[in-house]
Amino acid sequence: MLIQRLHLHSFRRFAETEFSPVAGFNLITGDNGSGKTTLLEALHLLAHGRSFRARVRDGLVRQGDPALQAYVEWRLPDQSTHRAGLRHTGSQWQARLDGSDLRQISQLCEALAVISFEPGSHALVDGGSEGRRRYLDWGMFHVEHDFLPQWRRYTRALKQRNALLRQSGGRGQLDAWEHELAQSGEVLTQLRESYVASLQEHLVALLPQLLPAAGAVVLTLSPGWKRQELALADALLLARERDLSLGHTSVGPHRADLRFGLQHLPGREGLSRGQTKQLALALLLAQATQLAQTLGHWPVLQLDDLGSELDRQHQQRVLAVLAASGAQVLVTGTEPPPALATMALPVTMFHVEHGVITGPLHP
């Protein structure tokens, strides 16, 4: 996937701006606060339906303006070109894809594949389980057609069961929604398990390049209930009395997590900050590789502030992996990352100053 044009209107500090990245490496430099991250944030918002640093209502819309707009054009390897736009007020959104209005923002996310590594990405390893479920589900949503309908079924049934629990609802109704929850939850878990197995294959290949000190790696899905011992239907039934007093469902795939075992490094609490970031990056690149294999083209890869996130040696390793992939890569920094200067990679430069982007500049 090749992003050819991004147009922003009232997006953070940008009143109006145009960015036309090229194939291969794009380096975006600029002083602190110039707006570099905002460019990556806009693409991430279009592809994920959310920003990586704040909710839209918490400051993405330019101060004093009613709504932000982001418009993007991209090309696929079959040479087809596509375009999409999003208008967001912070509470309401409208989106279009190839000239048609969209009913769900997920339709936009399905069309665009963008993976971002940014200063908050360490949370994928050392943060709460919600971020890891979101990571799994975003990847599956792109590569597994059955995922979204099952996820919707599950989410709806969960909402209904929780509402009944809070009203101390009738047993008959609880039985019916638990049946639905158990059926969709078992399918969802099987899909997640096979996705984790495919991620593991890619992680095994990537980790020696990105974090050689880790040794062998094992990724496992913790399904959200004692799946080895009992079916989800039984787990729900067993938990019912407790859940009635809690007012919510305490077992099931909405409590799933992704666990990593590293041969030569401690569990995630014992990793250094740098190791945590490298593992997070390896997980993101494993997802990108898996996506490339399934879709037949690479997602766009974004690395925000790479120079200050990783030391020079690890930057070099990452850049070597990215260069070999042939993906379109967007890298930001106040300065060019030191490793980029020592590697003979063709790079197209852009510069952001006071909310104005200049480029492409050829070094």
Ligand SMILES: Nc1ncnc2c1ncn2[C@@H]1O[C@H](COP(=O)(O)OP(=O)(O)OP(=O)(O)O)[C@@H](O)[C@H]1O
């Ligand atoms: N809602 C908003 N309205 C107007 N300006 C905003 C809004 N939100 C953020 N800004 C400004 O936009 C800029 C944010 O830019 P961004 O975070 O993209 O900068 P950056 O170049 O990545 O900076 P750094 O190198 O410090 O990470 C800041 O100058 C900030 O003050």
